[in-house]
Amino acid sequence: MARPDLLQRLLDQYAEAITPWASSVAKYMLADVDRRNERAWKQAGKEIGRELRNEIMYAPTGQAFTMLLNEQVTLIKSLPVEAGERVHALTVEALTTGRRADAIAKEIMNTEGVTKSRATLIARTEVARASSLLTEARARYVGSEGYIWRTAGDGDVRDSHAEMEGKYVRWDSTPRLSDGTRTHAGQIYNCRCYPEPVLPDD
Numbered sequence: 001m002a003r004p005d006l007l008q009r010l011l012d013q014y015a016e017a018i019t020p021w022a023s024s025v026a027k028y029m030l031a032d033v034d035r036r037n038e039r040a041w042k043q044a045g046k047e048i049g050r051e052l053r054n055e056i057m058y059a060p061t062g063q064a065f066t067m068l069l070n071e072q073v074t075l076i077k078s079l080p081v082e083a084g085e086r087v088h089a090l091t092v093e094a095l096t097t098g099r100r101a102d103a104i105a106k107e108i109m110n111t112e113g114v115t116k117s118r119a120t121l122i123a124r125t126e127v128a129r130a131s132s133l134l135t136e137a138r139a140r141y142v143g144s145e146g147y148i149w150r151t152a153g154d155g156d157v158r159d160s161h162a163e164m165e166g167k168y169v170r171w172d173s174t175p176r177l178s179d180g181t182r183t184h185a186g187q188i189y190n191c192r193c194y195p196e197p198v199l200p201d202d
Contacts, residue, residue, distance in 0.1 A: 015077040026072035029123070030065060033130040041138060064137040068130050076122070083115045125189045132186030132195055136171055139197035146170040147195035149185045161185075161193050168198065 090108050093099060139147065149164040151157045157165075160179035169175050174182045185193040 012081065015081050018077060018080070019073065022073045022076035023069070025076060026069050029072065029127065030068055030130055033127055034061070034065065034134055037131050037134045037138075040135075061134055061137040061141075064133050068126075068133060072122075072126050072130075079115055079119055079122075082118065083111050086111050121189060125191070128186045128191055128194075129188075132184060135195055135197060136184070139195075139199065140171055143200040144171070144197045147185070147197045150194050150196050152192040157192070161191065164193070169195070 087108050090104050090111075093104065136147075146169055149161075149167050149169055151161055151165045153165075158179070160177040160181065163178055164175070164185070167175075169184065171184075174184055176182050181188060183191070185191070185195045
C-alpha cells in the first residue's frame with residue numbers, strides 16, 4: 001500500500017502540473033463574466049451622462065481581475081487534492097474500523113460525484129463573486145460609495161439575504177447578516193444576489 005506522505009506528495013505535484021490549465025479555465029471564466037458585466041454597465045450607461053459613462057467603461061478593473069484569477073486558480077487546483085484526501089481517509093477508515101470493504105468502496109466510487117458537486121459550487125460561487133467584485137471596481141472608480149442590495153426575488157433566497165433586499169450598503173463596510181455571516185451581495189457561496197450601484201450625480 002502506498003505511503004500517505006507519498007500519496008500526498010503526488011497529489012500536490014499533480015495540482016501544480018494542472019496550474020496552466022487551471023489558469024486558462026479561470027481566465028476564460030473571468031473574461032466571460034467581465035464581458036457580461038460590461039454589457040450591463042453599457043445598458044445602465046444610457047441613463048447616465050456621457051462623461052460618467054466613459055469613466056465606467058474605462059475603469060481600471062485589472063487589480064480586481066488579477067486577484068480573482070489567482071483565487072480561482074487555487075480553488076480549481078484544490079479539487080484533485082481534496083478528492084485524493086477523501087479516498088485516503090476512506091481507505092484508512094476501512095483498515096481501522098472494520099467496516100465492510102464493499103461499503104467503503106461505494107463511498108470511494110462516489111468521490112467523483114462529490115468532486116463534481118464541489119466543482120459546481122465553486123463555479124457558481126466564483127462567477128457571482130467575480131461579477132459583484134467587477135461591478136464594485138467600476139462603481140468605486142467613478143465615485144460610488146455604496147449600493148442597493150438586490151436579491152433574485154424567488155423562494156430560494158436565504159432569509160438573511162431577503163432581509164437585505166433594498167438596503168443601502170457601503171462598499172467599504174461588509175455587512176453582518178442576521179445569520180451571522182459577513183458578506184457583500186453576490187460574494188458568498190451559492191448567492192445569487194447582486195449589488196445595484198448608487199452612482200454619484202453627473
